[in-house]
Amino acid sequence: MKAYFSELFTGAWSLILGLKVTLKALFSPVVTVQYPRQKIDVTPNYRGHIDLIKDPETGTHRCITCGMCMRDCPSDCIYLEGEKREGVKGKVLTLYTLDYTKCSHCGACVEVCPTQALEYCDDYEVAGFAREDFHYDLLKRVEERE
Amino acid sequence: MQTLNSYAPEIIRIVIAVVGATVLVFGNALVMGYMERKLAGHFQRRTGPMEVGFHGILQLVIDGIKLMSKQLVIPAKADKPLYMLAPIVSFGPVFLPLLVIPFSDRIQAFDLDVGLLFILAIAAINVLAILVAGWASNNKYSMFGAFRAVAQNVAYEIPMLLSLLAIVFMTNTFSLRGIVEAQNVWFIVLQPVAFLIYLVCMVAETNRAPFDLPEAESELTAGFLTEYGGMGFSLFMMAEYTNMFIVCSIATVFFLGGTSGIPLPYFEYTGIIWFLLKVYLLMFFLVWIRWTYPRTRFDQLMNLCWKYLLPFSLVNLLITAVVVKL
Secondary structure: OHHHHHHHHHHHHHHHHHHHHHHHHHOOOOOOOOOOOOOOOOOOOOOOOEEEOOOOOOOOOOOOOOOHHHHHOOOOOEEEEEEEOOOOOOEEEEEEEEEOOOOOOOOHHHHHOOOOOEEEOOOOOOOOOOHHHHEEEHHHHHHHOO | OHHHHHHOOHHHHHHHHHHHHHHHHHHHHHHHHHHHHHHHHHHOOOOOOOOOOHHHOOHHHHHHHHHHHOOOOOOOOOOHHHHHHHHHHHHHHHHHHHHHOOOOOOOOOOOOOOHHHHHHHHHOHHHHHHHHHHHHOOOHHHHHHHHHHHHHHHHHHHHHHHHHHHHHHHHOOOOHHHHHHOOOOOHHHHOHHHHHHHHHHHHHHOOOOOOOHHHOHHHHOOHHHOOOOHHHHHHHHHHHHHHHHHHHHHHHHHHOOOOOOOOOOOHHHHHHHHHHHHHHHHHHHHHHHHOOOOOOOHHHHHHHHHHHHHHHHHHHHHHHHHHHHO
16 A cells, blocks of 8 residues: 555656656757758768868878778779879879769778878768769869869 | 527527637647647757748648648558548547537537536547547557557546546536536636546547557557548547547636636637637647657556546545535
C-alpha cells in the first residue's frame, strides 16, 4: 500500500518536472535556421572535397607534382600530370583532377602531402545532374580563386 | 439562441446551428492543425511551418487541397464497403455534440436535459469507426491498432464517467447549461481529483500521445490509419481534432465554469470568448503533454486505468455522495 502511493506521487512529480522541461524549451529561442534563405558558417573541422591551397606568399599552389597523393589514394580518385620546364627547378603541375564521386573523405592525400599543398574545402552545396559535374579540375579552381 | 427561438421559426434555428457546427468543425481542424505543428516545432526549438504564407499560416489550406486531390487507394483484399464507410462513421457524428455545448448563455443550439449522456453516447461511436477501419483494411497493423483503441476507450470511459458523475451528483442535472449555471465556484476547486482523472481520461479517449497506442508509429506504422490516404485520412484527422475540442469543451463546462470570466458587454453572446479561451488553453495542454511524454506501454496504460484512476474515481464519487447527502 505504501509502495502504491509513493509510486503515484513520485510518478506525478516526474510528470510535472517533464512538463517544466518542455515549457522551458517552448520559450527558448529557436536554434534552427531557415536553410536556403539563411546560412550559418561552416565549422573549420568540416571535410568537403580536397582543394589545393593558394599560398599567399607565391600567389599559387605549393604542389611539387610528386604524385604521393595519387599513389596513396585508396579510391584512385586523384590524377595529376606535370612537366619539366626550362629554367624552373623541379616539375610544374599541368593537370590535377579529382573524381569526387569516388572520394570517401579519408584524408590520406592531405596527410601524405610533403608540402601541405592540400586542404579540405568547405563547399557543402554540391548537388549535380551528371557524374561529370563532380570531376573537379583543382588546378583551375586554385587559379580562379581570388 | 433563445432569442432566435422566440422570433424565428425552428427551421432557421436548425440551419444556423448546423452551419455554425460545420464552420466550427472545419475551422477548429485548421486552427488546431496549424497550432499543433507550430507548437511541436517550438517545443523542439525549431520553427515549424514557415514557407506557405506569413509564418506558414496557409500551410493547412495547402495540405487540405493536397489531401483532397489525392487518389483514394483501396487495398486489394480490403472489405470495400466497410473501408469506405469507416471515415464517414468517424467524422459524421462529431457535429452532434457541438449542438448541445453551451458556448455562451445564448449561443447553444439545444439545451438537452440529458446533454452529457448525449455527448458521451455520440463520442462512443468513434470507437466503432476505428474498429471498422481496422477490420476493413485487412492489414495486421490496422487490426492491432483497432484492438488497442477499443480496449483503451472502453477502459477509460469508466473513470471518465465516474469523475463526471461526481459533478452531476453536486448539480443534480445532466444539462450542460444547468451545470454551468450551478458553478458559483469553479468545480475544479471543489473537485480537483475528478478534474485530474478527467484530464487523463480525456487524453486517452482522444487517442493522443502519450496514450496514442492505436496509431503508434514505431510499432504499428500508423495503426488503423495505415491504409488510409487522402480524404479518408483527413476525415479521421478532422474527427480527432473535433473530438479533442469536444472533450475540452466538456472539461470547460464541468470544471472551469463554462463561460464565466471577466464580464464583457453583451455577455450573453461575448461569453463565447472566455469559453473558447479556456477550451484552447486545454487544447494547448494536450499538445504540450504530447510533446513531453513518451508513449506508454499497453500494460502500463491498463494499469493506470484499473489500478489508479478507477479506485480514485470511485472513492471520489463516494465522498461526493456522502458530502452532498449531508
